[in-house]
Amino acid sequence: xxxxxxxxxxxxASATDPILAWRTWTLAGSRxxxxxRLLPIAGDGKPWPVRDPARAACRRPPxxxxxPGFGCRCGLHxxxxxxxxxxxxxxxxxxxxxxxxRVVEHEHGxxxxxxxxxxxxxxxxxxxxxxxxxxxxxxxxxxxxxxxxPLCGPHSELSLRYGFRVGRLLPAHHVEQALLSTYAVDVLRxxxxxx
Amino acid sequence: xxxxxxxxxxxxxPVSLPLPETLPEPERIPDTEPAEPG
Numbered sequence: 676x677x678x679x680x681x682x683x684x685x686x687x688a689s690a691t692d693p694i695l696a697w698r699t700w701t702l703a704g705s706r707x708x709x710x711x712r713l714l715p716i717a718g719d720g721k722p723w724p725v726r727d728p729a730r731a732a733c734r735r736p737p738x739x740x741x742x743p744g745f746g747c748r749c750g751l752h753x754x755x756x757x758x759x760x761x762x763x764x765x766x767x768x769x770x771x772x773x774x775x776x777r778v779v780e781h782e783h784g785x786x787x788x789x790x791x792x793x794x795x796x797x798x799x800x801x802x803x804x805x806x807x808x809x810x811x812x813x814x815x816x817x818x819x820x821x822x823x824x825p826l827c828g829p830h831s832e833l834s835l836r837y838g839f840r841v842g843r844l845l846p847a848h849h850v851e852q853a854l855l856s857t858y859a860v861d862v863l864r865x866x867x868x869x870x
Numbered sequence: 871x872x873x874x875x876x877x878x879x880x881x882x883x884p885v886s887l888p889l890p891e892t893l894p895e896p897e898r899i900p901d902t903e904p905a906e907p908g
Binding site: 692 | 872874876877881
């Protein structure tokens with residue numbers, strides 16, 4: 676009779692300090708910036724709660740499994756370093772996030788049960804994609820539906836020249852301040868570019 | 871985003887909601903003019 680392998684979930688540890696990791700979000704907000712919210716790049720599209728932790732959920736079978744499941748893809752995703760985030764789709768905000776509760780550690784990141792942003796800054800997605808740095812955003816294009824697209828000066832000029840529908844342009848500094856104030860967090864001051 | 875293969879599970883029970891890091895104290899600016907040389 677062969678031996679039954681121990682389930683991988685037995686490789687566990689406990690801790691008291693939250694894990695700090697990296698993450699990107701999209702951004703949406705009202706015209707007057709009275710309501711600015713972080714939204715996940717993928718997933719259910721629900722905004723991250725303000726001054727309350729975000730909590731992961733999963734609809735994949737088996738129903739009512741523990742979230743994040745070890746063999747599932749559910750949970751609040753974050754990476755160990757900012758570099759892999761360059762490949763995310765149209766990020767608007769780059770930052771650090773605290774994860775806690777049940778956390779599945781991966782080779783290059785984590786999936787957490789609870790999370791709250793720690794430091795944030797607007798990111799020009801074109802600068803981030805090209806050079807791995809979020810760029811010095813000058814304007815935020817507020818598009819139909821409230822989606823916000825931060826852009827640096829050169830990329831905003833390029834976008835206008837090539838007919839990108841920017842909608843209403845807002846000063847990036849005002850949007851960033853509204854975001855930081857909403858979530859009561861500090862600005863992310865520097866990101867070391869990584870290849 | 872690809873975060874690779876799962877390695878292990880960590881159970882983290884913070885005492886309270888993790889508050890964002892606080893900004894470092896700004897450097898103190900001397901409140902007196904430096905003495906004139908000579």
